[in-house]
Amino acid sequence: MDNEYVLIINDVEYHFRLKSQKIVNLEKTYGKNIFEIVQEMSFNSMTDFIGASLISPTNINKYDLMDILMEKYSLREISDTIMTQIAVKSGLIKQADLDNALD
Numbered sequence: 001m002d003n004e005y006v007l008i009i010n011d012v013e014y015h016f017r018l019k020s021q022k023i024v025n026l027e028k029t030y031g032k033n034i035f036e037i038v039q040e041m042s043f044n045s046m047t048d049f050i051g052a053s054l055i056s057p058t059n060i061n062k063y064d065l066m067d068i069l070m071e072k073y074s075l076r077e078i079s080d081t082i083m084t085q086i087a088v089k090s091g092l093i094k095q096a097d098l099d100n101a102l103d
Helices: 020-030 034-040 043-053 062-072 075-089 095-102
Strands: 005-009 012-016 054-056
Touching: 005 062, 005 075, 012 075, 020 034, 020 043, 034 043, 034 075, 043 054, 043 062, 043 075, 062 075
Parallel strands: none
Antiparallel strands: 005 012, 012 054
């Protein structure tokens, strides 16, 4: 789907998209807006963001998911690539804005 970020790790497809209610829940939990949460880059906030955005598979907890991701990606890659692409696919930021910021 075009509005989901999809990763394949060990032949398992992981689908991510941060939906509105999950954003509201994260903002209530942290007392910050979603952009501040993403910029914080604490392991806990990254885990909560990734866990909240997981659409499928549904039978995995956020800590196990982070362990799976860290087998293939560094924390920096999770933040800079995976979380950023989830934000783009979820409509938090536009790909064009991201491209312009990288130029």
